[in-house]
Amino acid sequence: MIFSTLEHILTHISFSIVSIVITIFFMTLFVHEIVGLYNSSERAMIVTLFCITGILVTRWIDSGHFPLSNLYESLMFLSWSFSIIHMVPKIRNHKKKNLFSAITAPSAIFTQGFVTSGLLTEMHQSTILVPALQSQWLMMHVSMMVLSYAALLCGSLLSVALLVITFRKNMEIFCQSDSLSFLIRPIFFDKIQYVNEKNNVLRNTCFLSVQNYHRYQLIQQLDRWSCRVISLGFLFLTIGILSGAVWANEAWGSYWNWDPKETWAFITWTIFAIYLHTRTNNNWGSKNSAILASTGFLIIWICYFGVNLLGIGLHSYGSFTLN
Amino acid sequence: NSSSPTHLQHEDVETLVEKSDSVQLLKLLKKVPKRVLGVLSNLSLAIGEMGSVAALMALGTVIEQGETPDFYFEKYPEENPVFGFFTWRWVLGLGFDHMFSSPIFLGLLVLLAASLMACTYMTQIPLVKVARRWNYLNTSESIRKQEFNDSLPRASVRDLGVILMGAGYEVFLKGPSLYAFKGLAGRFAPIGVHLAMLLIMAGGTLSATGSFRGSVTVPQGLNFVMGDVLNPIGFLSTPTQDFNTEVHVNRFYMDYYDSGEVSQFHTDLSLFDLNGKEVTRKTISVNDPLRYGGITIYQTDWSISALQILRDDEGPFNLPMAPLKLSGDKKLFGTFLPVGNTDSPTVKGISMLARDLQSIVLYDQEGKFVGIRRPNSKLPIDINGMKIIILDAIGSTGLDLKTDPGVPIVYAGFGSLMLTTCISFLSHSQVWALQDGTTVVVGGKSNRAKIEFPEEMNRLLDRVPELAQISQTK
Amino acid sequence: VESASEAGPCEEKVQAASDATQNNLFPEFPTKDINRRVALGSSVAAVGLFLSSRLDFGVSLKDLSAAAMPYEQALANGKPTLVEFYADWCEVCRELAPDVYKVEQQYMDRVNFVMLNVDNTKWEQELDEFGVEGIPHFAFLDRNGNEEGNVVGRLPKQYLLENVDALARGETSIPHSRIVGQFSSSESRKVHGVVDPRSHD
Ligand code: HEM
Numbered sequence: 001m002i003f004s005t006l007e008h009i010l011t012h013i014s015f016s017i018v019s020i021v022i023t024i025f026f027m028t029l030f031v032h033e034i035v036g037l038y039n040s041s042e043r044a045m046i047v048t049l050f051c052i053t054g055i056l057v058t059r060w061i062d063s064g065h066f067p068l069s070n071l072y073e074s075l076m077f078l079s080w081s082f083s084i085i086h087m088v089p090k091i092r093n094h095k096k097k098n099l100f101s102a103i104t105a106p107s108a109i110f111t112q113g114f115v116t117s118g119l120l121t122e123m124h125q126s127t128i129l130v131p132a133l134q135s136q137w138l139m140m141h142v143s144m145m146v147l148s149y150a151a152l153l154c155g156s157l158l159s160v161a162l163l164v165i166t167f168r169k170n171m172e173i174f175c176q177s178d179s180l181s182f183l184i185r186p187i188f189f190d191k192i193q194y195v196n197e198k199n200n201v202l203r204n205t206c207f208l209s210v211q212n213y214h215r216y217q218l219i220q221q222l223d224r225w226s227c228r229v230i231s232l233g234f235l236f237l238t239i240g241i242l243s244g245a246v247w248a249n250e251a252w253g254s255y256w257n258w259d260p261k262e263t264w265a266f267i268t269w270t271i272f273a274i275y276l277h278t279r280t281n282n283n284w285g286s287k288n289s290a291i292l293a294s295t296g297f298l299i300i301w302i303c304y305f306g307v308n309l310l311g312i313g314l315h316s317y318g319s320f321t322l323n
Numbered sequence: 324n325s326s327s328p329t330h331l332q333h334e335d336v337e338t339l340v341e342k343s344d345s346v347q348l349l350k351l352l353k354k355v356p357k358r359v360l361g362v363l364s365n366l367s368l369a370i371g372e373m374g375s376v377a378a379l380m381a382l383g384t385v386i387e388q389g390e391t392p393d394f395y396f397e398k399y400p401e402e403n404p405v406f407g408f409f410t411w412r413w414v415l416g417l418g419f420d421h422m423f424s425s426p427i428f429l430g431l432l433v434l435l436a437a438s439l440m441a442c443t444y445m446t447q448i449p450l451v452k453v454a455r456r457w458n459y460l461n462t463s464e465s466i467r468k469q470e471f472n473d474s475l476p477r478a479s480v481r482d483l484g485v486i487l488m489g490a491g492y493e494v495f496l497k498g499p500s501l502y503a504f505k506g507l508a509g510r511f512a513p514i515g516v517h518l519a520m521l522l523i524m525a526g527g528t529l530s531a532t533g534s535f536r537g538s539v540t541v542p543q544g545l546n547f548v549m550g551d552v553l554n555p556i557g558f559l560s561t562p563t564q565d566f567n568t569e570v571h572v573n574r575f576y577m578d579y580y581d582s583g584e585v586s587q588f589h590t591d592l593s594l595f596d597l598n599g600k601e602v603t604r605k606t607i608s609v610n611d612p613l614r615y616g617g618i619t620i621y622q623t624d625w626s627i628s629a630l631q632i633l634r635d636d637e638g639p640f641n642l643p644m645a646p647l648k649l650s651g652d653k654k655l656f657g658t659f660l661p662v663g664n665t666d667s668p669t670v671k672g673i674s675m676l677a678r679d680l681q682s683i684v685l686y687d688q689e690g691k692f693v694g695i696r697r698p699n700s701k702l703p704i705d706i707n708g709m710k711i712i713i714l715d716a717i718g719s720t721g722l723d724l725k726t727d728p729g730v731p732i733v734y735a736g737f738g739s740l741m742l743t744t745c746i747s748f749l750s751h752s753q754v755w756a757l758q759d760g761t762t763v764v765v766g767g768k769s770n771r772a773k774i775e776f777p778e779e780m781n782r783l784l785d786r787v788p789e790l791a792q793i794s795q796t797k
Numbered sequence: 798v799e800s801a802s803e804a805g806p807c808e809e810k811v812q813a814a815s816d817a818t819q820n821n822l823f824p825e826f827p828t829k830d831i832n833r834r835v836a837l838g839s840s841v842a843a844v845g846l847f848l849s850s851r852l853d854f855g856v857s858l859k860d861l862s863a864a865a866m867p868y869e870q871a872l873a874n875g876k877p878t879l880v881e882f883y884a885d886w887c888e889v890c891r892e893l894a895p896d897v898y899k900v901e902q903q904y905m906d907r908v909n910f911v912m913l914n915v916d917n918t919k920w921e922q923e924l925d926e927f928g929v930e931g932i933p934h935f936a937f938l939d940r941n942g943n944e945e946g947n948v949v950g951r952l953p954k955q956y957l958l959e960n961v962d963a964l965a966r967g968e969t970s971i972p973h974s975r976i977v978g979q980f981s982s983s984e985s986r987k988v989h990g991v992v993d994p995r996s997h998d
Contacts, residue, residue, distance in 0.1 A: 004857070016841045040837070047838070125885075128580050131587045132997040135610040227807040231748060238744045242737045251610045252995055253536075253621045253725040255733065256527075258423045260384045270377040274370050279807070307384075577991070581862055582885055583917030584989045609994050623994055653990040679991045682921040697922040721994070 003062040007055055014051035015116040017044050018109050025106070045105055048112060049083040056080060065129045068142045071308065075115045077143065081150030082108035085229075100225055103157045107150075137247035144240035145265070149300055151233030152272065156300070158226035159293035162219055166287055223286045226293060227279060234272050241265055264303035271296050360441045369442065372435045379431065383422030386414060395420060436524050443517050459500040460755040460766070469755065469766030471777045477790045480758040483765065486786050487754060490779075499758035504751070512747030519743055523736035530729030532557030535618075542628035542719040546571040546595075549618060552724055563726075565616030568602070569595045575625070575720040577680065588622050590720040617726050624721020627656040627677055630698075633712040634660070641717075644677065654678065662688055662707055673706050680716040752776055761790070856898040858883060858891060862912040864901065868923075871909035872942045877964040878909040882924070882934040884916055887981045889951050890933045896954040900961050907965040915986045924983065931980030937964055937971050946974030 021044045056076060059067040067073045086104035244262070249255040256262065275296065278289045362368065387394065395411040404410045418425030460466050475483070480501050484494045492503040537552035550566035573591040580586050593604045594615055605613045613620040627644045634640060644656040661672035671688040685693045687706045694704050698716045705711075752769040765784065769776035862883075871878045881897065883890040901910045913920045915932055923929075927936050927944065935948045937960055945964070948956065956973040963971045 012844070013841055016844055020837070020841070128582070128584055128586070130992050130996060131585060131609040132995055134587065224807065231807060235744050235748055239741050242741055246734070246737065249730065250612065251621070252623065253612070253619065253723050255730075258380075258383065258388075263380050263384050267377045267380050270373050270380075274373050274377075277366060277370055277373075280366070579917065579919070581914050581917065582989070583914065583919070585991050588994050625991070625994065679918055681917075681919040684921075695921040695925045697919060700922060702922065 003058045007058040007062065010051050010054045010058065011116050014048055014055070014112060017048055017051070018113040018116065020044070021048075021109050022113060025109075041105065045083065045086060045108065048108065049080070049087060052076065052080045052083060052112065063127070065134075066139045066143075068138065068146070069129055069133055070127055072115065074142065074146055075111065077146045078150055079108050079111035079115055081147045082111055082154070085150055085154055100158075103161065104154055107154065107157065132251060135247060135251065137243060137250070141240055141243040141247055144236050144243060148233045148236035148240050149304055151229055151236060152268070152296060152300055155226045155230035155233055156293045156297035158222050158229065159290040160297065162222040162226065162290045163287070163294060165215060165218055165222070166290075219286065223290070226290070230272060230275060230293060230296075234269070234276065237265070237269050237272070241269060260307045261303075264299075264307050268296065268299050268303050271299055360445055366442075369435070369438045372431060372438060376428075376431050376435065379422065379428050382419065383428075386419050386422065388421060388423075390420065392420075432524070436521060439517050439521055439524075443514060443521075459495075459497055459502050460757065461500055463757055463759050463764045466755050466757055466764045466766035470768040471780055472764070472766040473780070473784055474765065475763045475784060475787055475789075477761050478763045478787050479790060480756050480763050482787050483756055483763055483784075486783050490783055492752075492754065501754075501756040503754040503756075506749055506751040512743045512749070515739060515743030516747060519736050519740035522739065523733055526729040526732030526734075526736055528729070529559070529732060530727050533559035533561075533729065534725065534727040535560055535562070537724045538623070538721065539724070540624065540626050540719050540721045541570075541572045543572055543575045543717050549724060553618070553726065563617060565618055567597050568615065568618075570620070570722075571595065572720055573604075575718045577625070577718075579681075588625055588720075590622055590722070592620065617728075619725050619727075621723040621725070622720065623723040626654070626719040626721060627680060627716060628719040629717045630658055630675060630677070630683065630713060631715040631717060632660070633714060635710050636712075639714055642675070647676075660711075662709070673709070673711070675713075677716060680718050683713055683716065685711070754780070763787075856895045858885060858894055858912075861894050861898055861901075862914070864898075864910070865912040866909050868911050868913065868920075871911045872938075874909065875940050876907065876909050877940050877967070878911055878938040878942070879961055879964065880911045880913060880923075880927070880936040880938060882913050882915050882920075882927070882929050882932050882936075882983070884914060884932055884981070884986060886985075886987065887932050889979055889981060893933060893951065896957060900954070900957055903958075904961050904965050908961055915983055916988055918988060929983050931977070932983050933980065934983075935960075937961075937974075939964070939969070940967070945969065946971045948973060948976045948978075950976075950978030950980030952976055952978050 021041055024041060056067050059073065059076075068077055082104055086101060086108055089100055241262075244265075245255040248257065248262075271292070275289055275292045278292060387398075392411075392415060395414045399405055399409060399411040399414055401410045401412070414420055417427055422428055466472060480499060481496070484496055484501055484503070487501075487503045488494050490505075492505045493507075494501065494503040534556045535553040536556055537554050539547055539552045541547055546569050548566075549568050549570060550562065553562070553566060555562075571593045573593055575588075575590045577588050578586040587608050589606050589608050591604070591606045592613055594602050594613075596602050603613075603615055607613045607620060607622050609622050612622070626646065629641045629643045631639045631641050642658040642660060644658045647655045647657050655676060655678055657674060657676045659672050659674055661670045663671060673688065674686040674690070676684045676686070681697060683696050683698065685696065685704060685706060687693050693706050696702060696704055696713045698713050701712060701714070703710050703712045752767060754765065754767040756763055756765045765780070767776065767780055861881075868880070871880075881890075897910075913923060915924060915929065927934065927947065931949045933950065935952075935957070937945045937947065939945050946960070948960070952973070956976065960971040960973055
């Protein structure tokens with residue numbers, strides 16, 4: 001009894017924190033920037049991580065099975081993965097990760113907000129596990145899949161950011177307006193200051209070329225980071241799909257039935273394998289591979305959500321073997 | 324005279340033979356494999372193949388698979404084509420109704436496999452050879468072109484080599500040039516990835532052509548012989564001695580949660596060989612199959628076979644239960660106990676319906692609801708003057724049998740794919756150095772550790788001792 | 798001069814200068830900020846605790862059914878029995894659970910306590926037999942298994958206590974019977990059919 005109460009408390013706390021962070025974010029974006037609150041959002045992310053971990057652990061203890069058996073639990077796990085991916089660079093003490101955080105932190109916050117909001121209350125209850133899911137493979141397969149989705153989503157969002165920056169002509173919005181500056185400013189602060197100090201006279205004329213140089217650097221960084229994250233996500237996706245195939249063989253006798261969920265996971269894997277291959281060939285350029293990774297974003301959502309939603313509408317959602 | 328124009332000289336014969344068509348054809352044929360390999364190992368082609376495989380798979384999930392032709396006539400009519408051109412002719416003609424075994428899909432997979440083989444042969448294996456040649460960079464400019472570069476004003480390339488060796492690099496020195504690398508595995512992993520893919524494809528092909536499969540629904544207490552149930556799938560399927568084993572279903576039961584959902588299905592099986600000796604006995608459940616002699620038995624379905632009742636304390640009678648069709652996939656079984664004159668054409672009786680093994684609903688001769696009974700409660704019920712006691716509901720278990728020779732190969736492919744993909748994530752770093760007078764020019768690159776590599780190099784270079792006495796080296 | 802052999806797909810295409818100036822992600826935080834964070838954190842925790850205090854503390858239906866006795870065993874051991882028909886989705890059952898638990902603890906050795914989930918098809922015979930139309934439905938059985946009376950819906954703890962006490966003392970009738978309080982209709986039971994063994998939704 002105490003564990004379900006604890007889980008309830010943690011859900012409320014995490015929702016409150018998430019609401020506050022989103023409020024701060026939108027305030028900063030549209031109204032006025034408060035520089036001091038940047039650190040608050042970092043602290044909030046750490047607290048959210050602890051809350052989500054607590055929720056998952058108490059759910060595990062309360063229901064007796066690994067908390068990944070329905071959509072609610074897997075979304076919770078997804079937001080936990082986003083938080084972990086957000087935290088990892090900080091642990092390894094890479095200082096220049098503001099770019100990365102700009103993608104992972106909002107993802108974690110929005111996913112967690114969606115999960116703990118009132119939209120999914122009917123799934124909150126701990127459910128029983130159907131016979132087919134009572135296996136040790138559940139832990140490995142589904143957790144790897146959700147982790148890979150989180151990593152690949154981050155990577156493809158970074159590619160989307162890269163495309164956005166490539167296609168933006170004016171750099172004004174980055175250097176002067178308040179909108180994204182509480183995320184981006186720490187990168188450019190020193191450089192702009194340096195330029196200002198050095199060359200006050202030519203400031204206006206040099207500004208544009210300095211802007212272009214920074215933009216170029218930003219694109220390079222985004223490119224590198226998206227490639228790294230997508231490689232990691234690809235590794236997890238490979239392990240997830242293969243462990244799923246082995247599990248299917250143990251449970252139902254066939255390691256690959258072409259049912260929609262498995263097929264779409266394989267399609268996602270193929271798309272990102274193509275992405276990795278376009279990067280080995282230098283002629284393709286970073287822009288084209290970024291476009292590819294952005295389509296990967298859509299495909300992951302189809303794979304994760306779309307298949308479940310469509311499966312309700314279609315006639316018979318079942319598995320068909322190769323016969 | 325020897326140089327008579329009418330006699331052909333040896334050289335003339337040779338040139339004549341060279342120019343003749345058959346020889347030209349032979350030369351062309353020898354070039355073809357090389358050309359084909361060259362075309363197949365083109366990366367863009369491979370990317371195109373992967374893309375079209377993905378597109379076909381997506382199409383296969385959108386179009387319903389395995390339906391009757393009438394279904395496609397209805398869904399994709401010619402009068403009103405989808406997207407303006409897609410009719411049932413496309414679907415049935417190209418084999419999209421069984422997309423994942425259609426010739427177009429399988430052909431693409433074969434092409435992909437050929438590309439993989441060609442690519443591994445043409446580009447990856449030469450890569451291994453190249454890696455073995457320690458490629459020194461002999462000019463300062465080429466070293467300065469590297470990702471990371473630095474120069475040490477008063478140092479010796481030998482000292483640098485010692486420091487690098489201490490940091491785990493393999494160092495090679497030739498005169499003033501130095502080459503060092505760390506993490507060789509990271510370079511060869513892509514080859515492993517492609518070979519693992521080929522292994523998986525080979526295993527999958529073997530599964531598709533050499534396995535046996537079968538399903539059977541067996542009431543509790545009965546048996547069957549494996550060979551009767553298993554059907555060959557492809558042309559390589561050959562039965563084994565173990566196919567003569569007899570399987571006996573001792574008991575089939577379901578575990579429930581408090582709220583009535585099924586927690587697990589269990590079947591207690593005994594296997595007997597040709598002599599009637601019991602060779603193995605196991606209770607299988609959904610994630611826990613029985614393996615014997617290459618054949619695996621899975622729990623995949625269930626059914627109700629009969630109701631055992633006492634009528635007016637006589638019996639027990641076994642009434643067979645028949646499945647009644649309902650919408651959706653919830654099952655309903657029913658049986659009928661005739662009352663009165665069984666020869667008359669309009670015979671009436673008591674109907675008993677069951678959704679599971681736990682409760683039976685009874686209706687009288689007029690079809691009116693009378694009551695519900697749980698089989699093991701032994702509570703009698705009075706219908707139309709008869710006293711009925713339901714003793715037991717006997718279930719049947721649905722089993723899937725399978726033997727698959729490709730599974731070990733596919734598992735080996737899975738394991739190596741996981742391993743090599745992990746390894747390809749490791750970093751592989753290379754360092755070059757050149758002694759240029761008293762300066763050592765250092766350059767390096769790494770395939771993964773973009774951030775850590777410059778930091779590590781800076782740390783190592785700091786440790787290189789500065790030479791006090793400058794000795795000219797040429 | 799042969800250039801270096803290929804590296805992985807994340808290789809950097811252009812030479813980049815080593816990034817010298819790094820911005821400090823965690824600058825010296827002023828104490829004001831810590832205070833602000835502490836205030837925020839504690840107010841959030843207070844809100845969370847306030848919300849949680851409106852939830853049910855104590856016994857849950859799961860605890861009750863874990864402590865209950867199997868039905869067949871209860872009928873066979875010669876003691877009077879209290880049978881409660883409940884469901885997981887029934888609000889009133891959840892609210893009455895702590896009271897039932899206390900009574901159970903008090904009379905455990907003299908009276909059997911049985912919990913039957915109405916969603917379970919196993920108890921359909923009993924649902925029919927006892928005429929259960931609303932839950933929670935409390936049926937009071939004597940030591941031979943005959944029904945002495947029943948109560949449906951929300952009832953004060955006193956009534957329950959007195960009824961169980963009457964059972965324990967072996968009386969042939971219970972003081973409070975045929976009382977109907979606020980209940981949920983048993984028509985809204987959620988009967989789960991047998992799941993397909995292969996279904997993994
Ligand atoms: C089913 C088809 C294929 C799959 C799943 C596949 C998968 C992969 C993977 C996972 C990598 C490793 C990437 C890395 O380690 O970062 C890789 C590397 C590579 N693949 Fe493929 N590949 C396929 C087909 C091909 C084909 C047909 C070619 C040649 C035309 C090819 C050329 C390469 C090359 C050159 C690399 C090396 C990149 C590097 O060194 O990292 N691949 N492939």
